[in-house]
Amino acid sequence: MSAMLPKVDRLIFLLFLFFIAIPFILPVALPLPISPTTLKYKEILENLRKGDTIIWFVDAMIGAWAETAPGDIATFNFILEQCREKGVKFVMVTTFHAESLAYAETIFKNYLNTEGLTYGVDYVYLGWIPGYESALAGIAGNLPAIVKTDYYGTPISQIPMMQNLHSIDDFAISGFTSSTSPDPYIRQWSKKPIITNILAANIGWIMPYVEKRIIVAYLAGVRGAAEFEYLIGRIGSATKLISAQSTAHIYAVALLIAANIYYFGFVRRRGEVIKK
Amino acid sequence: MIPVEIIEATLILMTWSLLYKDNPLYKLAASMTIGLYLGVTLNYAIDSLNKNIYVPLIVQGKWLSPTTIVFIIGLLLYTRFIKSLWWLSRWPLAILSSIGLSVAVTGALGPQIIAQLSTPPLAGHPLSIINGILGVTATVTSMCYFVYSREHKGVLGALVKIGRIFLMIAFGFMLGTFLMSNIAFAIQNMSILAVPPGAYISAIAAIILIIVTSLPRVKKSKGEEMKK
Incomplete structure (x- = not known):
């Protein structure tokens, strides 16, 4: 059997690809319970x-x-809805890496519904402020000293909604999307409630902050995004992906059971025979 | 014009072809990714320099501003390419690391150190005592696992065994969530590959794969026949 393992390895991948393709070819609606954290996330916004x-x-x-991205698109559009209905103001900014700018720019240009809103009055995108944690600290401490222009190169002194924003005290809440460490945001912005849309792999990382209520709500990867899309009634890409993810999880559980049956039923028993 | 999905599907399959074996198509896709990544990063870096340095200093002529000092410190980084001046490149590095460290440490005190020690998790909850005991036990026993200066025997051995269980639970959780993230990436790609027009490329790739995998068998069987 061990000689066959490389082939089994490939077969596992092949079957995995086959199973995740099924929901796209034959759409199936699998149940999606809404987690309390996603409910809280929507409530805060x-x-x-x-x-x-x-x-x-x-x-x-x-x-x-x-x-x-599915969580960000749903969240930002929901915030823009709040801007439209209640007069909330929305500031988007990138601090981490040039690649993050590409990510944010794609969402900002292609996925946001800004109908009925005025750029610079209701919402603004400040572009990339290099420096990551130093930039986060700078924005929290003295925003006008760090941010000179917005994404389009317009001086912030000419942007109406930026006139009243000087430091962390002028913001009601902050949010972040990160594919790496959540720690810098906690270190520099914990004075105000923080919400986040984060990789499912990083959930364990933010738990100490969630328990201490520094992070007040979060979206956990595609699953969280699909739940949020359902709650706000805006069917987006996460809803389309979640059935395939559920299929993949069923497949993963089936593999775990099969591997354990194989190990305890055959390998272990054979090992005992050899020992005797 | 070729639909974007066709290009996306082709590139995804070129990358996934590594699952079969290392091949020129995979190498081409990898090189394209690195090239594109560098190109995009360079573009944004130049744009940032333009916005933060060129415009204020050259266009607006604000030479007497902190930006000039920052610009000079930044330039010092490149002195490492001049043998007689390479030592100057240490200064900007020292400034960068010291500022980074001081910003991180001052920020960490409140939320990462004091807040984590102040109240036990789930304070006020009936299970908070059990949770607290579990937290302390997990911390102590997991640390015992990494004690290498003593043989893992007796009391230490028992603690190490308990610590190993806590570590296994932690790693299992990490692996599970990591797997969940990675599955999402594959599913995103599959949403392009399984639906037309990407599905046509997938079908072509499947046919090529079947032909390629069956070819060596034909050759082998011919060789075996010759031997016979």
Whole structure:
């Protein structure tokens, strides 16, 4: 059997690809229970009041697009809805890497519904402020000293909604999207409630902050994004991907059971025979 | 014009072809990715330099500003290419690392150190005592696992065994969530490959794969026949 393992390895991959393709060819609606964290996430965004400003650090890398972009698109459109209905203000900024700028720029240009909103009055994109944690600290401490222009190169002194934004105290809440460490945002922005859209792989990382209520709500990868899309009634890419993800999880569980049956039923028993 | 999905599907399959074996198509896709990555990064870096250095210093002529000092410190990084001046490149590095460290340490004190020690998780909850005991036990026993200066026997051996269980649970959780993330990437790609027009490329790739994998067998069987 051990000689066959490389072939089994490839067969596992091949079957995996086959199974995840099924929901795209024959759409199936698998049940999706809504987790309390996603409910809280929506509630926090809904509770923003007139004049509140939310700042979002869009620092994910392009490689994380599949996991974080559906959540970002749904979240930003929901925030823009709050801007339209309640007069909330929305600031988007990138601090991490040039690649994060490509990620944020793609969302900003192609996926946001800004109908009925005025750029610079209701929402603004500040572009890439290099420096990551130093930039985060700078924006929290003295925004006008760090951010000179917006994404289009317009001086922030000429952007109406930026006139009242000087430091962390002027923001009601902050949010971040990250495909790496969540720690810098916690270190520099914990003075105000933080929400996040993060890779499912990094959930363990943010748990100490969630328990201490520094991060007040979060979206966990595609699953969280699909739940959020369902809650806000905007069917997006996460909803389309979640059935395939459920299929993949069923397949993973089946593999775990099969491997354990094989190990305890054959390998272990054979090992005992050899020992005797 | 070729639909974008066709190009995407072709590139995904070129990358996935590594699952069969290393081949020129995979190498081409890998080189294209690196080239594209460098190109995009360079573009944004130049744009940033233009916005933050060129415009304020050259276009607006604000030479007497902190930007000039930052610009000079930045330039010092490149002195490492001049043998007699290479030592100057240490200064910007020292400034960068010291500022980074001070920003991180001052920020860490509140949320990462004091807040984590102040109240136990789930404070006020009936299970908080059990949770607290579990937290302390997991920390102590997991640390015992990494004690190499003593043989893992007796009390230490028992603690190490418990620590190993906690480590296994932690790694299992990490692996599970990591797997969940990676599955999402494959599914995103599959959403392009399984639906037309990407599905046509997938079908062509499947046919090529079947032909390629069956070819060596034909040759082998002919060789065996010759031997016979």
